[in-house]
Amino acid sequence: MEHAIRSTRTGTRRRLGALLATALAATGLTAFGGSPAHAADVNLVKNPGFESGLSNWTCSSDSGTTVTSPAHSGTSALKATPAGSDDAQCAQTVTVRPNSSYTLSAWVQGSYVYLGASGTGTTDVSTWTPSASGWQQLSTTFSTGANTTSVTVYTHGWYGQPAYVADDVALTGPGDPGGPGDPVPAAPGGLTAKAASSSSVALSWNPVSGATGYNVYQDGTRTQSVSGTTATVTGLAPSTSYRFEVTATNATGESAKSTAVTVTTGAGSGDGPSVPKHAVTGYWQNFDNGAKVQRISDVQSQYDIIAVAFADATATPGAVSFTLDPALNYSEAAFKADIAAKQAAGKSVVISIGGEKGSVSVNDAASAANFADSVYALMQKYGFNGVDIDLENGLNPTYMTQALRALSAKAGSKLVITMAPQTIDMQSPSAGYFRTALNIKDILTVVNTQFYNSGSMNGCDGKVYSQGTVDFLTALACVQLEGGLDPSQVGLGLPASTRAAGSGYVAPSVVDDALDCLAKGTGCGSFKPSRTYPGIRGAMTWSTNWDAAAGDAWSSGVGPHVHAMP
Template sequence: MSPLRRSTRLWSSAVTAALALSLAGAGQASAADVNNAKNAGFESGLSNWTCSAGSGTTVSSPVHGGSAALKAAPAGQDDAQCAQTVAVKPNSTYSLSAWVQGGYAFLGVTGTGTTDVSTWTPDSSSWKQLTTSFTTGAATTSVTVYTHGWYGQAAYYADDVSVLGPDGGGGGDPAPTVPATPSGLAVSGTTSSSVSLSWTAVSGATGYNVYRNGTKVTAVTGASATVTGLAAATSYSFQVTATNSAGESAKSAAVTGTTATSGTGGGTSLPKHAVTGYWQNFNNGATVQKLSDVSAQYDIIAVAFADATSTPGAVSFTLDSAGLGGYTVDQFKADIAAKHAAGKKVVVSVGGQNGTVSVSDSASATNFANSVYSLMQTYGFDGVDIDLENGLNPTYMSQALRSLSAKAGASLVITMAPQTIDMQSTSAGYFQTALNVKDILTVVNTQYYNSGSMLGCDGKVYSQGSVDFLTALACIQLEGGLSPSQVGLGLPASTSAAGSGYVSPTVVNNALDCLTKGTNCGSFKPSKTYPDLRGAMTWSTNWDAAAGGSWSGSVGPHVHALP
């Protein structure tokens, strides 16, 4: 949220062209093939690997397999290349693969004696496998395998590199064996239509299959999964297996999960059309407010922000009494109760531009859920707002939110405030998370500012600050699987509230009309209307107050008067 926001990266056509590498097809391995890479899982640190400009290190989280992975951080003049010389046989075909996560990541090979190949992927918030193949020349006995990122961009992670093919004689990691049967399978949360599961990760596993009543229903890479599309108040039997390139393990012991009875969830006690406003727990030049000062036009008030603690995944909240003119915790709690009495919801927001809460495994997911639930009990918060701008893991954030839902019940309010780039594709981590928890999600208020030009759902590029930008980008979510009641338009309350992207309340209202009624559109007009669109959000109630309440005074009544 501005001014704690960072700007979205803007790519020039030159950079885009530089990234447009061709992908080579993967070859088939034979039974006698081995992984010729050494220290392929980085379990021995950077042994056998050389990273440019000291860019590489090993980390214990996130990892794809084993207990370690590579983390490499590009700089402005360095792409964080980490390479290894691998012994190979002449005139032989090899399958090259690696699991990557984080920023732009590349995998390739040079010195093949034939055609050198490479493959790449854009930013990824979860592990993704890169695969290609190459053939060695008649005199080739070694090749250089490498990973790298992109200049000045986010760090990338790599794990479980494989150069699978005939034994080059240089030694390497042992060929994989079928992984052990998973243990510790347990039900971590339920709703009326889903059951969430978790289990103990298996060494050497690259994925897991989940079975419901004996039938495979999903495959995942992490040690948790949510099975959706279930009937309410019904018991199901679940098992899980571990997989890798060598095969699939036996099924685990079964557990029974029983879905909840049908009921309300995702903040359905809110009005059909709602206005969300962020309240600042700090003084940055905007009007300092108590919660009692927040305009009654706001239906959901997101308290910004909870902070990360030293415990992975856990968050805490401390009222900035000094910065807020002596506002006491008791007054704060009483004001939350008063907002409840007025029919409003108050949630605690996690993140902001500088928020570094990391939910990247089952333990941190549990810590997140437990800590947020504790804050709800302490202060009276109705739920949580996810405003993480430094990436999130959809598998484990979804697990955390479902665990929180199991604790808090059907009245839990879950909101999100992703940046525009985070909702450009259903494959993005934020979008995946929203879809994963769709049955318990209240609203996604995408920030349509600080973002430059973006693609709309019609494939055309739109510049921020226009009706078309708001409607054509919201269309991506509306057509991408979210319910219209889960889509909101996020805008700054004044020119001081964001670096760019402010539009007048009239433009916000026109976009709302275009999406709900098909009127007041710009050049883009959606193929249908969405009368159940949830509403709008602003950063922040404080900047709104500093501007005389012009945003809430105009957008608020308009939202509440929508059909």
């Protein structure tokens, strides 16, 4: 399967020594921490959540960029990387009133992260944290002088230290009554909730004149910023009541909150999608490689499991992240809403790890923990039902087992785990992929082996079969069925068209014959299994996009057949 590799920029580390101690003493820094400003106060910072890139911000030595993960809210955050002679300061000049009090705050991650304001006309202020492994809010206050009409707010790291991340910078207090710009927008109206599941809810509201964005509040805390009038909130607990409000924003400030709506999520034990007895899996491409570009909402209704391809490796061993390809012109809010809508229709959506060029490595206890933590974070963020393992460059069965069991402990019994090994990876129960599948048999959903791009292989009868035939599919699936997997955990993976893979395409009717041969002993070629497997799960294809490019021939031919199996 294809995959576009994205690079991750990291900083370098060196000792601070006596220079750091001297510099800290000279700055007169305040203690880090503090209480956040009231949500109803006007935020004078423009582009505070970096949703518009670095617009309105200036970073020293081109040290800053924006990233989609981690983000405290919305879809973006600032990432700035210090150097040996640069502290990666990112700053913005903000209009203020003389003789007025202000609160400055921001959410940060990293080592030696600073937040401050200069040009106050009184005492310039700064606050910092020596280490924030997760999101931590910095906050400080100051008063302006008698002639002060603007201040500069900034964040920075420390020389030679790793990159830091900042988000949701806020300078709250009275704005400039005579300054240019639009008035603060009115509060949004028409807030409604729909498509609530056990872990997510879709919100929508009416547009507000003059607004350039909207903030979503969950039980009084801002959880995300969006540009449109819809948002999907994920990571909710089952059978729990939540209160939601929305505000409108522009460059001048933030509106009052909308009228609140209260939503109770569904029960976790019986709510939300579950994989049917016989299921069709399809991979959705988060990139454009010549197949038909789709949104999740465009995925054909025959697919029961939609695998989003692919998550990316990060600089942290074992950890993964996910970013929508900008070429798709697909907003994160719409992506989340489409996932929720598919789940409301009974489908499961999982995040796929790997692909042809995927380089995720889980080979020790630390990377196993990083894998579980990062995949669970993506499930919480986007509402994914689980994970697909498509590591085509091998895996370590000991630590991948450890990682998937740790993920299961976090996600619970409704976690969907699928795999898409290459044919060679499932030739023997002693192979790493096969061993992993057997190790997690009690929590595994299905293994959809890629019966293509493989040439000839041995079947369970010891004979060699050529790909592209019903015998190849049935004799090789028999290896897994007789090797310890439950029939419900075995699926046949095939390309959706001749363009979708280098070799191994078969007509949908051949897939149907192979399923019938395995399930009830009819439609077989020269190979006929010694027994039948009525519970065989179904079939998978790469990809829903290539299927769409071929007029939905694969899903129209295989889907109804799978769903009609007893």
